[in-house]
Amino acid sequence: MEKDTMILTRKIQLLIDSDDKEVIKAAKDQLYSWQRICFRAANLIMSHHFIQQQVKDFFYLTEEIKLKLADQKKDEKGILKSSRPNTTYRLLSNHFKGQIPTNILSNLNHSLISHFNNEKAAYWKGEKSLSNYKKNLPLPFGSEVITRFDTTPDNKNFSFKLFQIPFRTYLGKDRSDKKALLNKIKSGTLRLHTSKLYIDQGKVFLLAAIGLEKEQHILDTSVIAEASLSIEHPVTVKIGSYELSIGNKEEFLHRRLAIRAAIERVKKGTPFNRGGHGKKRKRKSLEEYQDLEKRYVDYKLHVYSRKLIDLCVKYHAATLILVNQQQKEEIAKEDPFLLQNWSYFSLKDKINYKAEKAGIQVIIE
Secondary structure (H helix, E strand, O other): OOOOEEEEEEEEEEEEOOOOHHHHHHHHHHHHHHHHHHHHHHHHHHHHHHHHHHHHHOOOOOOOOOOEEEEOOOOOOEEEOOOHHHHHHHHHHHHHOOOOOHHHHHHHHHHHHHHHHHHHHHHHHOOOOOOOOOOOOOEEEOHHHEEEEEEOOOOOOEEEEEOOEEEEEOOOOOOOOHHHHHHHHHHOOOEEOOEEEEEEOOEEEEEEEEEEEOOOOOOEEEEEEEEEEOOOOOEEEEEOOEEEEEOOHHHHHHHHHHHHHHHHHHHHHHHHOOOOEOHHHHOHHHHHHHHHHHHHHHHHHHHHHHHHHHHHHHOOEEEEEEOOHHHHHHHHHHOHHHHHHOOHHHHHHHHHHHHHHHOOEEEEO
C-alpha cells in the first residue's frame, strides 16, 4: 500500500537562546564534541557491518566456525550475541556512553544500517565503495527530545530545548514556508520526524524532517505525461495530443547570463571598494549579486516545475516520464557552459518533490 505521507526537509538556522557568552560557548563546544563522536561512530558502524556481511568470504577459517549472521539465542548456528542492528549499537554504547546522548547514537545507528542495506548490493558488485563519513556529519535525533517548543515573544521565531540546550530559530526575511510549517508543528497539525543538527562554519542549522500529507487528486494510470528538459525551452511537456513549452531561453538563460556578467564587473571592482571590516565590506556588493542570481534561478525553477505538475494534475496523468534525462545529464557534465548555466539537477529535484506531493510517479529515462 502506498504511503499517503511524504517527508519534507527544511534547513533552518538556529541560535543559542541566551545572552550569556559563556553559555553560548559551552553549548557550541558541546555540539562540536558530539559531532566528532558521530564522525567516529559512523565509520565504526559501516566498517563493522561490512565485515559482518563479508565474513562468509573468510574461507581460511576452520570448518568448526559458525558463519550465520544471527542472534545465537534465536538460532543455534548464529555467531552474534544479539541482533545485527544491536551489535553496532552496543559497540557505540561501550565506546561513547556518557559522552553523547544515546538518542543520537540510536538514530545514527538506525539510519546508517538502513543506508547500508540499501547500498550493499552495489558494494558487492563493485559499483560503489563503502561510505566514508567526514567530521561535519549532522547529528540525528528523535523528535521526542525536543521540549518547550513555542513562539518567541516577538512572534517572529520559535524557541525550544534540545538535550537541555536552549535554541531559537532565526528565520530572517522568510520567503518560504518555514514559519507556516513550524506553526503547524506547534499546533500539532504536522509532526516532526527524526531530524538532524548541522554545524557549518560556527553556525548551527536544524535539518527539520516534517511529515506532510500528499495532495489528493484524481489521477488515471493510463494517462502518461512526457517531459523534456532543454536549454531552448526549460520544460516541454506532452500529454496525449496536448503539447506545451514552459519557459524559453531568453526568459531564463539570457537573464541569468546578464546577472553573471554583472557579477564579473563587480568582482573586478571589489579590490577598490572601501574596506573597514576586512574583506566583508569589500565583498558586500559582490555577494548581493551572487544572492540575486541564486534567488532568480531558484524562483524560476519553482515556477517551471509547479506549472508542469499542475498540467499533469489537470489532465489526470498518474505517471510523468523525463525523456532522455540521464543522457542529457551526462552531456551537461562534459560541457562547462551547460554545467554552469543550466540547472538540470535542481529542476529535476523540484519536479520530483512536487510530483511526489501530488501522488504522481516520476520515471527518469
